[in-house]
Amino acid sequence: MLRTLGKGPALTVLLIDVLKGVAAILLARWFFPWLKLPADLQPWAVCLCGLAVLLGHSRSIWLGFTGGKSAATGLGVLLALSWPVGAGAAAVFALVLAVARIVSLASMLAALTAIALVHVLPEPLPYRLLVVAGGLYVIALHRANIVRLLAGTEPKVGRRGT
Numbered sequence: 001m002l003r004t005l006g007k008g009p010a011l012t013v014l015l016i017d018v019l020k021g022v023a024a025i026l027l028a029r030w031f032f033p034w035l036k037l038p039a040d041l042q043p044w045a046v047c048l049c050g051l052a053v054l055l056g057h058s059r060s061i062w063l064g065f066t067g068g069k070s071a072a073t074g075l076g077v078l079l080a081l082s083w084p085v086g087a088g089a090a091a092v093f094a095l096v097l098a099v100a101r102i103v104s105l106a107s108m109l110a111a112l113t114a115i116a117l118v119h120v121l122p123e124p125l126p127y128r129l130l131v132v133a134g135g136l137y138v139i140a141l142h143r144a145n146i147v148r149l150l151a152g153t154e155p156k157v158g159r160r161g162t
Helices: 007-035 042-058 071-081 083-100 103-120 125-141 143-151
Strands: none
Touching (some): 007 071, 042 071, 042 125, 071 083, 071 103, 071 125, 083 103, 103 125, 103 143
């Protein structure tokens, strides 16, 4: 989006994608008590919604089962699920982007940071499993970027023609 339409539309899409992830978790937390699920099942149900929003973003039925790489939506899920994990991942993303100027590298390192943080902080098992699965999924969606990173051809932010 940044390369095609510029900063304004890219920031708008980023915000919408993050809010999509936040909304999925908040709506699940609001809705699932109505189902009268046992308290120990509610975190699992919330995480199922988190996984659904990640998959729905990258495999949209409206786009012929294609879509984005779920990094921004995943950040929204993280922020709503465990804000310290989300904040840590966002900080790593911002730092790597500022230094390396490569969005894909920043996204993947943020995903790895989230996986590490969710195991260091006292988070319930369903949250840990979702963050591991979601983080690995985001990284897997970056396969082509990894090939370009290794070849030294991955575009950097702010470079003309990339």
